[in-house]
Amino acid sequence: MSFLSGKNILLGISGGIAAYKSAELLRLLVKQGANVRVCMTASAQEFITPLTMQALSGNPVHTTLLDPQAELGMGHIELARWAEVILIAPATANTLARLTWGMADDLLSTVCLASTARLIIAPAMNQQMWKNVATQHNVNTLKERGVTVLGPAEGVQACGDTGFGRMLEPADIVRELENGCTSSALLHGLKVLITAGPTREPIDPVRFLTNRSSGKMGYAVARAAAQMGAEVMLVSGHVALDCPVGVRRVITESAADMLYATCEHAKQADLFIATAAVADYTPVDVADRKIKKNAATLHLEMKRTTDILATIKQEYPHLFTVGFAAETHDLMTYARSKLERKNIDMIAANSVAGGKAFDQPTNALEVVWKNGHTSLPEMDKQQLAEALMQLVAAQYNQRKLAQHDND
Structure with missing residues (x-):
């Protein structure tokens, strides 16, 4: 039929x-x-x-x-x-x-x-x-x-x-x-949690540290997941993008804020896809007043932020988890290392060398999982997101089938 x-x-x-x-x-x-x-x-x-x-x-x-x-x-x-x-x-x-x-x-x-x-x-x-x-x-x-x-x-x-x-x-x-x-039926009824966009790490009341992420890839992934029948929760940094149709969204500020919101929604999720460009470091102290330019130099002491991807996978080991990696060199080496180190199910890696990917309409991905690898060539980010979600859905359903056979 x-x-x-x-x-x-x-x-x-x-x-x-x-x-x-x-x-x-x-x-x-x-x-x-x-x-x-x-x-x-x-x-x-x-x-x-x-x-x-x-x-x-x-x-x-x-x-x-x-x-x-x-x-x-x-x-x-x-x-x-x-x-x-x-x-x-x-x-x-x-x-x-x-x-x-x-x-x-x-x-x-x-x-x-x-x-x-x-x-x-x-x-x-x-x-x-x-x-x-x-x-x-x-x-x-x-x-x-x-x-x-x-x-x-x-x-x-x-x-x-x-x-x-x-x-x-x-x-x-x-x-x-x-x-x-x-x-459109591959993710029907599943709850998919997605992080997207950059985080902002405050220095004082008017300044913050951030990165070049536009959130376009993460929003495209959220849109693709929704079109495949999933119930999508999008935890997003500040971006200049409208929330995709059929997607619920919460806006967060810092890495700590995004971690809290992600942990809250991970409790109900079936899949977690971490596309957000989360800051690795945040200032130790945040000034309560605007810092004046009195000195020739400014020194900021920084501390590591909590790794959202690793935290979620550790707290919810059975949650199917997909990470993203943006690298300037040795793409596959870092991708496989991150996959194994954080014990996640899949990782989508892309090169950002020479101005690629960030705030661009196109992207390309190397998608890696434990026993496999697929290259998705450069294409429109929405088409790329749909191709990626086809792979994610296939791997998720394959794992569910294997678990069912083992029960």
């Missing part, structure tokens, strides 16, 4: 020449057993008729924001509640911009705002429009919010140009949806 069987999928169609592919996409979704309703923008109807989509889906096509035939006359709320997945294919550059800025003056954009359903988009546009900095900004913003982006593909376009911008073929989109529905 297809994993799409019985899924409520709202297919959104925006106005681009690739709309002709939407008919075949709809046919394939229905063939897989999905319950499909269609929402079309006004410009989409210039390329393909609602009657075509109605015949293929067996359902009326939704085109009007305030539908008098809908329950209470509010079709957007009815559709938003019904949908488990919203798939927009094609998603034009205009549609990406409208989703990014939260526009709500047509039915499709309003449904997206009003729904908690998983949002998946398949971009389609001219290759130069796709490369434009504004479009790339919008795509990256949507990814950071948890939107899944499929494609675009590279090839000859209707305008005669060649490059990235073609909508993925319908069969490829359905295949991606199948994979997504499969992986």
